[in-house]
Amino acid sequence: MEEKKSYPRLLCDLGLLERNANEVTRRCHDQGIRVAGVVKGINSQRPMVERFARGGCDQLASSRLSQLAAFADLGLPTMLIRVPMRSEVEGVVRLADYSLQSDRAVLDAVEAACERQGKTHKVILMADLGDLREGWWDKEELVQAALHVEKELPHVILAGIGTNLGCYGAIKPTVEKMEELAELAEKVETAVGRELEIVSGGATTSYLLVHRHEMPKKINHLRVGEGILLCYDFKYEWGVTDIEYLSSHVFTLQTEVVECRSKPSYPVGEIFVDAFGGRPTYEDRGVRRRALIGIGKLDMGSSAQLIPREEGITYLGGASDLTILDVEECPRQLQAGDILEFDISYSEMAFLTAAADVTVEYIG
Incomplete structure (x- = not known):
């Protein structure tokens, strides 16, 4: 019985996921x-x-220590990519091989944790190049922090420096921004008297410079x-049309129609606030x-x-447990019980893969 x-x-689709990882890592390695x-x-x-590991990634990274613990046995170095709270440095030293850092007091706490655990730990000092998220704004302070790690923290290893762009401030990673980071890396290297292992140029948005050989x-x-995982931002937010070697169909969200009927498109009555405190507008x-x-x-958080995957369907809005779609122009005459499929964005993926009432199924 089925x-x-x-x-x-x-x-x-695990096959597509591994292929995407291989395409990205191969071009980066080249x-x-x-x-x-x-x-x-x-x-x-x-x-x-x-599949990230099989696809050629050199390290595995997360912002959560609990997640790092889940794949420690895969044999790849692990990296904590959220600058850590001072209260969690014991776990940082125990579970991560590398961490991003942006505060001298936390670096000192990492040194103390390393000494207690009899371990060493590699750090990447973050430079704020304008996105106004984590990192030293004063570049001389970053150089001094690098010297502090190199000369005064025997258990903390200065692996390199890095930056984050296109996250909070939506600042575009450009050749000029990367050259600014490169110049800062050279200043740090001159100060400490050796070459850095890592100069980390950011996240997915910076990959376009690799794609364009820039x-x-x-x-x-x-x-x-x-x-x-998605290649959503490149294709739908950045308008990149020449990155066909990456699939944006690793994930397929399947949902069931629970009601389908004709109704007014404008709510009837005095409009106030919705269930989440928003004040929506309607046409x-x-x-x-x-x-x-x-x-x-x-x-899935916001479903906007x-x-x-079908023509003639547009998003209207959502509530805690339902999402509302305009299907007036959908060729299929939908009814309760029908299944609709969607591509998803990063934020939706993050919620869906953690949601207790969403079934995750692997294929390929």
Whole structure:
């Protein structure tokens, strides 16, 4: 008897995931760049993490120590990519081979933890090049912090420096920004009297410079997650059309229609606030057919970036447990029980892979 499927269901094509990892790492390696495969967006689900490793990633990275512990046995160096809280340095030393750092007091705490545990730990000092997230803004302070690690913290190893762009401030990684990082790396190297192991040029958004063969040679490390898992940002946010070697169909979200009928497109009554405190706006397009699917914000955060696989379907909005779609122009006459498929964005993937009521199924 065939097993009855439950929805919502997230399908992951492991073959496509491994191929994406291989395509990214091969191109990076050809340009002298190592890749930390970032798996925080999939909540370190084991079958997917294994494909990052098989696809050629040099390190495995996450922002959560609990996730690092889950794949420590895979044999690749591990990297914590959220600058750590001072309260968690014992776990940082125990579970991570590398960590990003941006505070001198935390570095001193890492040294003390290393001494207690009888271990050494490698650090990458972060430079803020304008995105206004983590990192030293005063570059001379970063150089002095590097000297402090090199000369005064015997258990902490200065592996290199790095930056983050395109996250909080949405600053575009450009050749000029990478050259700024390269110049800073050279200043640090002059100060400490040796070459750095790592000059980390950022995350997925920086990979476009590799794709276009524009990355300065001094940059020898990237932290890539979304570009391997989804390739959503390149194609749908950046408008990149010549990156066909990466698949944006690693994931397929399958959802079930729970209601489909014609209703007014503009709410009837006094508009106040929605269930999440928002004040939405609406366009009056008359009476139109709309479908409700059994998945909502509790499952995937904001669903606004869902991309329907069928023509004639557009996103209208969502609530805790339902998502509302305009299907007036959908050729298929949808009804309750029908299944709709979507491509997803990074934020939706991060929620879906952690959601208790979403079934994750692996294929390929």
